[in-house]
Amino acid sequence: MTAELKKLTCIVCPMGCELQVDEKKKIVTGHTCKRGEIYGIEEVTHPTRVITTTVKLAKSIYPMLPVKTNGAIPKDLNFKCMAILNQVEWRAPVKLGDIIVKDLLGTGIDVVATRTMGLKK
């Protein structure tokens, strides 16, 4: 009996290992680290991604504040996440790690600022 192997390129780190995932038995081969193995299983069961983008920022030297989801969210929520963040308007000062949106779309994941932005002098 030949198992159904799904070929994936691991995106956990820049090495980009070529993975083979047995979708039925949930066995990963080709990974070189534990995180790659977890990625292989997750990618065929419930793929997730970290979203990095910007929100509007007032009173700082630049009008945009870079943000990220502080964990991976289900891939099919990518554009819903963007739609929510497009409505957000923040105000300086802001510190790296400040929570911009709490519990995004009920995922338990927060959207946080990825840099410190002072008030415009």
Add this chain to the structure above:
Amino acid sequence: MTYDLVVVGGGPAGLAAAYEAFNNGIESILIIERDMELGGILNQCIHNGFGLHTFKEELTGPEYAERFIDKITDTSIEVKLDTMVLDIKEKTIYAMNPIDGYMEIESKAIILAMGCRERTRGAIYVPGDRPAGVFTAGAAQRYINIEGYMVGKEVVILGSGDIGLIMARRMTLEGAKVKAVIELMPYSNGLNRNIVQCLEDYDIPLYLSHTVTQIIGKTRLEKIVVSQVDDNKKPIKGTEKTFTCDTLLLSVGLIPENELSKQAGLQIDTRTNGLVVNETMQTSNEGIFACGNVLHVHDLVDFVTQEAQTAGKYAASYIKDEYKKGTSVKVKNGKGITYTVPQNMNTISKESIRVFMRVSTPSYHQKIVVNCGGKEIASFKKKTLLPAEMQSIVLTKEHLAAIEGDITIYLEEGK
């Protein structure tokens, strides 16, 4: 004005170099940055994937920069922002800014960390009209991520290097339709992970062995013509495809920014367009060091940090009069290798030396061989070698002891 060390450039290379010199006992340090904040290109690279080597976690560009900016802030290191270096002669730096005006700054040692800049449409000779809507990918990245301007709605990207791939995803998330990524070579020049998470995730087609052969548009870009190319990268007649689009992003390579280095009379490597250095990151002039993309274009900031730490450490030892000169040997590139950094090394080095290089074509199951006078002194097995992925090998004390003259690094079938 007098300092022990002046660092030109406040991006990841300059920050890490200055901090390392400080940690090696140098207190009188000045960082000169032409932008109005520190961090360099990292500030606009809001995506994640930075720092896996350096911090063992995945950070975004601004987060990576902020870690180093915070470290610098807690030291005696001085920073001059909004400051342009005009010239370097010997160890004197001529610079100006709106507050201090014109400055002549004397320094015992200098670290050059000016980074690189993008190749533009002019560098690749794309025929056609000259409408608005043709941007370099990095310029578009800055407009979108920092300045808050969306550059277009229907986009084609020429070049599948990492910046091109990252921008394909970025534009898509911001609501643009990215119709295609066009790549001249038969393989992508970006990391595999970026092909997956930037193109495949959003069903963006990648056309390998294709290029843009016509740009059409009166005031704003209206459409482009894309053709397949043959083995000699010449467009093949009859393969033309037209894409209607209002935006073309160019991700067609980066060039180390060495105008200052040339003015200072430093030796440039024609293979990298960067400075020639030895294993301590010292350039052809004693006391002037260099690190980061001004040497050669890196794909990971973590390697920039490593290189910068080497430069910082040895600049400190030069300032303290502890820098040892030995006999210099050349590092030559042989079959399959396009360049190496460093280009020279001192055989008296007491520490292992990391040599960075790029391969010319994708190859598999190879050995990177280090040869000296017909004798193999080291070899490193590599499963996959891609031009897009910078390779590095570490020559240990034992390897170095076997070096008696110039060395050559090349690829060999390695089963």
